[in-house]
Amino acid sequence: MANQDDKGRHAQEFVKGLWKENPVFVAVLGLCPALAVTNSFINGLAMGAATFFVLVGSSLLVSLLRKIIPKPVRISMYIIIIATFVTTVDLALAALFPVIHKELGAFISLIVVNCLILGRQEAFASKNKVGLSLSDALGMSTGFTLALVMIGGIREILGNGTLVELPLFGDGFEPWVIMILPPGGFFAMGGLLLLFAYIKKISQNKKQAREAALEDMPSQEQPWVV
C-alpha cells in the first residue's frame, strides 16, 4: 500500500512541472533563456537539455546533502553546486558540440542565474527525499524544455520557414524575419501565454457549468449524495 502511494506521489511531483506549474508559462521563470536562445527548435532543445542536466544534478546533490548543509550558508552552497554543474555543461558542449556551444554562447553560463534552478533547490530539494527531489527536477526541467521547444518551434517555422532545419514551405514562402529576432521571442511567448490562459478559461467554464448542472439535479437522482 505504501508503494502505491509512493509511486503516485512521484508521478504527481513529476507531472506538475509539465503543465500545472510549468516554469515558463505558469511560474514565468527562466525567461532570459526562454526568449534569447529560442530562435530555433534545436537551440531551444539544447538549452532545455543543458538546464535539465544542471537541475537534475543539482537537485540530486542538494537533496543528498540536505541534512548536513548548514542553514546560514545554504544559498552559497547551492550556488557553488549549481555553478559546478553549469561549468561542466559548458566545457562538455565546447568539446562535443562546438556549433551548439557557439549558438548558445554566453547563455550557457547564465544557466547559473536561472531562478528555476535555485528556486527548486530552496523550495523542494532541500526539504525532500532524494527520490521525490529527482521526480520534481525531472518534471520541472522537462516542462522547461517543452516550453522552450514550443517557443523555438514557432519562431523557427514563422521566421525561417523551417523546422529542425528542414524546409517546410516551398520557395514562395516569405519568412517573417522578426520572429527569429529578439522581438519574436516576446511575440511567441505572449501568444502562447494568451493561448494557455484561454484554454484555462474554457476548462474552468466547463467545470463551473458541470457543477451548476449537478446542483440543479433533484436529490433523488443523486444517490451518492447522503
Place this chain on the structure above:
Amino acid sequence: MATKEPTSARLIISLALTGLFSAVVLSGIYSTTLPMIRRNQAEALQKAIFRVLPATASYRAFQVEDGVMVPFQSAAGELPEGEALYMGIAEDGRLTGFAVPAEGAGFMDTIKILYGFKPAEEMIVGIAVLESRETPGLGDKIEKDADFLNSFLDLKVTPEIVAVKKGPRVEPNQVDAISGATISSEAVIKILNSSISRLPEKFPNAKEE
C-alpha cells in the same frame, strides 16, 4: 529536536569543503575536455583562414621565433603553439596574404580574432571573430554587424587603425565604432594594432621554403 546554531567553524568548513570539491571536479573535467576543445578551435581557425584571405586555395603554417618566421612542420590538424602565422596561397601559387591570429581583452572576456594581412600594401583584407563573450545584443555586434566587419576590408593599417565614435569614417585607416558597443569595437581595434606592431619585419615569399 532542538535546533542548534551552527558554529562559525562549521560554516567555514562546509563552504571550504564544497569549494574544494567543486575545484577538484572542475579541474578533472577541464583537463579531460581540453584536447577536444583545442581540436575544435584548430578546426575553426583553419576554416577561418579561407574566410579572411580571399581567393586562397591552401595555406602554409609558420611559427614566429625571435621575430623570424619559421615554417611549421605539423601533423594533420595540429596548429603551432605560441605566435603563429598562416601564409595563404592562391590556386596559381601566388601569395594571397597572411592570416594572423590575435587576441586581447574585450569588454567581458578575451576576444580572439583572425585577420588577413597583406604586408606589401599594409592593408587588412579580412577579419573573423573566432571567440568572444561580449554582451549579447550589444557587444556581440562585433561578430554580427556586417557593416562593422566589412569596414575591415582593404583597411590601411598605417600609422595605426583608428576607431571613429562620432560621425562617419573618412580616412582609409578609420573604422566606425558600433554605437552601444564602443568598448567592444575599440577592443577589436586595439587588438589589431597591437598585433600589427608585433609582426615580424620580413615576410617570406610564396616560392620560398
